[in-house]
Amino acid sequence: QLQLQESGPGLVKPSETLSLTCTVSGGSISSSSYFWGWIRLPPRKGLEWIGNIYYGGSTYYNPSLESRVTMSVDTSKNQFSLKLSSVTAADTAVYYCARLVRGSSDFDYWGQGTLVTVSS
């Protein structure tokens, strides 16, 4: 059974960089059938897509966040990562990593999510 697990600091100071890693187990991140994505859920708001990455390194970002987002993949560790720079309180959210079926908008496996709070 595929499992995804987010890890990283739960508290980030304003103007600093948020860094999260998603570890994939029970399957290979190097499959040609899938992308790997980050989605967040801010308090009292709906889901917001952050971006996707392919195992070969191709990235696709939300235009509203693109200037601050960097995603990377480490196939040797079966992990992919998110960096979000210059964070503000508006970036406080539960961050999820998920698997996206290639050619669709179906996120079929999700991590449990990790709460990141931006505060001094």
Next chain:
Amino acid sequence: QSVLTQPPSVSAAPGQKVTISCSGSSSNIGSTYVSWYQQLPGTAPKLLIYDNNKRPSGIPDRFSGSKSGTSATLGITGLQTGDEADYYCGTWDSSLSAVFGGGTKLTVL
């Protein structure tokens, strides 16, 4: 402000049927498939419906999806208290972005 529009909340009694709407535009719902996700309290979202009306393995047929034009609908029959959750629609936009609705909170009275 979410790209896709959902009602903030719906409610119905156990055993009844409820529908949740998702409204978009020709650049998203009108041109591609819609997915639905169920988020039970304290858990991650779970894929409930894909390709407008298909159910992943393990999802009961009490859950159904449909699409017409630039809108989609999730239907749940035989409501159970365990169905109380937030439900989100999602799709792909012509700007090559994944987009979601703001979520609908289902209360089973």
